[in-house]
Amino acid sequence: FLCPSPLYLSSSMSPPLSTSEDSLELNAISLLSSSSFPSSSPFDVSQKPLSLVSHSLEFVSLFLCIQINCVTFPLPSVMPDQPEQQLLKPNEWSYCDYFWTDKKDPQGTPSVGGFEVLLQKQLKGKQMQKEMAEFVRERIKIEDEYSKNLSKLSQSPLAAQEEGTLGEAWAQLKRSCHDEAEVHLKFSNKLQCEVEKPLLTFRDNFKKELKKYDHHIIDLRKQLASRYAGVEKARKALADRQKDLEVKTQQLDIKHMNKHEEDIKKARRKSTQAGDDLMHNVDLYNRAQSKWFEEMVTTSLELERLEVERVEMIRQDLRQYTTLRHETDMFNQSTVEPVDQLLQSVDPAKDRELWVQEHKTGELRPVDMDI
Numbered sequence: 213f214l215c216p217s218p219l220y221l222s223s224s225m226s227p228p229l230s231t232s233e234d235s236l237e238l239n240a241i242s243l244l245s246s247s248s249f250p251s252s253s254p255f256d257v258s259q260k261p262l263s264l265v266s267h268s269l270e271f272v273s274l275f276l277c278i279q280i281n282c283v284t285f286p287l288p289s290v291m292p293d294q295p296e297q298q299l300l301k302p303n304e305w306s307y308c309d310y311f312w313t314d315k316k317d318p319q320g321t322p323s324v325g326g327f328e329v330l331l332q333k334q335l336k337g338k339q340m341q342k343e344m345a346e347f348v349r350e351r352i353k354i355e356d357e358y359s360k361n362l363s364k365l366s367q368s369p370l371a372a373q374e375e376g377t378l379g380e381a382w383a384q385l386k387r388s389c390h391d392e393a394e395v396h397l398k399f400s401n402k403l404q405c406e407v408e409k410p411l412l413t414f415r416d417n418f419k420k421e422l423k424k425y426d427h428h429i430i431d432l433r434k435q436l437a438s439r440y441a442g443v444e445k446a447r448k449a450l451a452d453r454q455k456d457l458e459v460k461t462q463q464l465d466i467k468h469m470n471k472h473e474e475d476i477k478k479a480r481r482k483s484t485q486a487g488d489d490l491m492h493n494v495d496l497y498n499r500a501q502s503k504w505f506e507e508m509v510t511t512s513l514e515l516e517r518l519e520v521e522r523v524e525m526i527r528q529d530l531r532q533y534t535t536l537r538h539e540t541d542m543f544n545q546s547t548v549e550p551v552d553q554l555l556q557s558v559d560p561a562k563d564r565e566l567w568v569q570e571h572k573t574g575e576l577r578p579v580d581m582d583i
Contacts, residue, residue, distance in 0.1 A: 376562065
């Protein structure tokens with residue numbers, strides 16, 4: 213992981229020849245003493261004692277940094293255990309610690325920012341929640357249709373003429389179909405109110421939150437890119453002014469004319485102003501990056517919170533689903549218990565007795581004919 217670092221100097225300068233601790237200061241002094249800075253700027257150390265040079269070493273931070281898509285990072289090869297590079301939430305795998313750099317797309321399309329990766333994760337979660345709600349809706353349709361079919365079946369005249377204890381059990385079984393139809397209808401209604409509706413409501417609120425964070429971070433990243441463009445423009449202007457100053461200085465060495473001395477003073481003032489403009493733009497850039505950094509931390513933690521809430525909410529919804537399912541099974545069981553009881557009472561002998569008593573045609577049996 214890498215966290216953004218402040219930008220101090222233009223990235224057009226050559227990096228140090230060595231990044232070891234022993235040679236870093238000498239390399240920095242050499243670079244600071246180069247002609248990349250106007251002789252009258254605060255970076256000109258060619259005529260300064262080492263005590264002043266060491267004071268200017270804070271500006272060498274750029275040499276230990278790289279710019280990736282307008283964001284400044286320290287070089288991993290020279291990055292010590294700096295406090296600002298320690299994890300904000302150690303051992304938690306928090307979003308705020310692992311999504312600072314942009315992710316390269318393997319298909320060659322433009323790279324994706326760390327925030328966009330987080331946002332895609334949330335959008336995928338939103339889509340999964342939508343599909344879960346669709347699944348529940350399909351289950352509701354199935355329960356509704358099943359309830360209607362059971363209710364219709366319970367009114368069927370099939371085997372309605374069965375008699376005796378078996379006929380009573382059969383009639384109770386048909387009534388249990390009607391009761392079961394009511395159970396499934398209630399299950400369907402509860403699924404809609406207690407499972408599907410909360411899923412959709414949370415998803416809508418989740419979508420609004422994502423839009424708010426999305427626009428805010430994108431705007432800050434655009435501002436950062438604009439500030440970085442300002443730094444590059446000011447760097448180029450400083451390079452042009454310094455080049456103009458060098459040309460005029462060389463002409464002075466050749467001609468020794470008062471007019472050229474005046475031109476050199478003017479060029480030096482412009483070069484100094486260009487250096488000040490560069491430092492001003494660097495300051496604006498650092499402020500913009502600091503603001504983006506702070507908002508990235510805050511927003512990534514908010515996205516983390518939203519993801520936890522989404523998972524917990526869905527877990528509770530699915531638990532409610534299983535609870536309703538268990539209740540449905542229990543109620544369904546209660547509808548068949550009377551059928552079980554009557555089936556235990558079915559007695560073919562008793563049925564035969566009842567039927568004979570109702571339909572007998574006579575007890576006298578035939579006898580032989582007597583002549």
